[in-house]
Amino acid sequence: MADNKDMLEEEPQNEAQNEVTEEVKGENVEPQEVEPELSELDKLKKEVAESKDKYIRLYSEFENFRRRTAKEKIETIMNASEGLIKDLIPVLDDFERAQKSIETTEDVSAIKEGIDLIFNKFQKTLVSKGLKAMESKGEVFDVEKHECITQFAAGDDKKGLVIDEVEKGYYLNEKVVRYAKVVVGS
Template sequence: MAEKMKKKSDEILDELEKEGKKEANSKDEKIMDAEEVNGEAETLTDKIDKIEAEVEEWKQAYLRKQADFQNFTKRKEKEAEELRKYASEKVMSKVIEAVDNLERGVAASSETKDFDSLVKGVEMTLSQMHGIMNEEGVEAIKTEGQKFDPNLHMAVIAEDSPEHEDDDIILELQKGYKLKGKVIRPSMVKVCKK
């Protein structure tokens, strides 16, 4: 019986030893699993930090681009305002020269009472003004021998005329002008209506 008990005791010890080894192996595996999880967690944390840094970098780049665009828009608005403000500067410089010539002519003819020279000076100034207008793309609208066109002419008077056909322009009362093809002032005309 002592032998049986020893055998039983050895079996129990073997079993306990096996269970202890299993438990130790399980603990080692759990320790290794925990280490792996910690390692993966650190890797994921690093990736998250990297992505957050990248997102912040993109956000800052976006904000800089947005600020650049706002500055660009303000600069373009200011340039457009300056352009509108001084658009007529070139033309007005030329007109001022014509006005200077006209003033000199009036002053000279007032002193000498030479009205023929005054008329000649006015004609020269008028010629200078027409030159300025041509340089800037302003042209007179033709009316003589033309049919009435509501896009170019404004009928102020309508009357029957045996010498003209219906809608013929009989007389130009005030010249009309186009600027580079666009009507800026229609011609005021007398039109034949039958």
């Protein structure tokens, strides 16, 4: 029995040794800090703060986008006519040469021919940019294309028709940019 008594005494020592051994091995984990549970009000406050932060960031991004696009639009408008101006400079040069030749030349037919060439070049440049003259004479009066400056008494066959064109109208890429000033039969 003494042996049993020794065994009983040894068992507690073995358990204590086992605990120490486990701690040394790192198996015994210290108790973790438990986050205190947030109250419903605190959770809602946190959500509101996050939503407010997201809103402010989104609003800032939108404002930056709006400013950037407005700046780009202004630059586009300012530079929109750049291509046209570049294409018209040679025509301007031709007009300057024509003015110089008018001063030194007495030949009217050469001057007329030069001016016709410049006019054709100018017209081709404008047509290449989308400008197209409007044909109005003999057409039915249309308020979308014509501006009636006066009416003229005409027969029943010319009533409502454009009798004369005082000033040509023009389209730019199929949009009316200048209404034709016309005389309409009544």
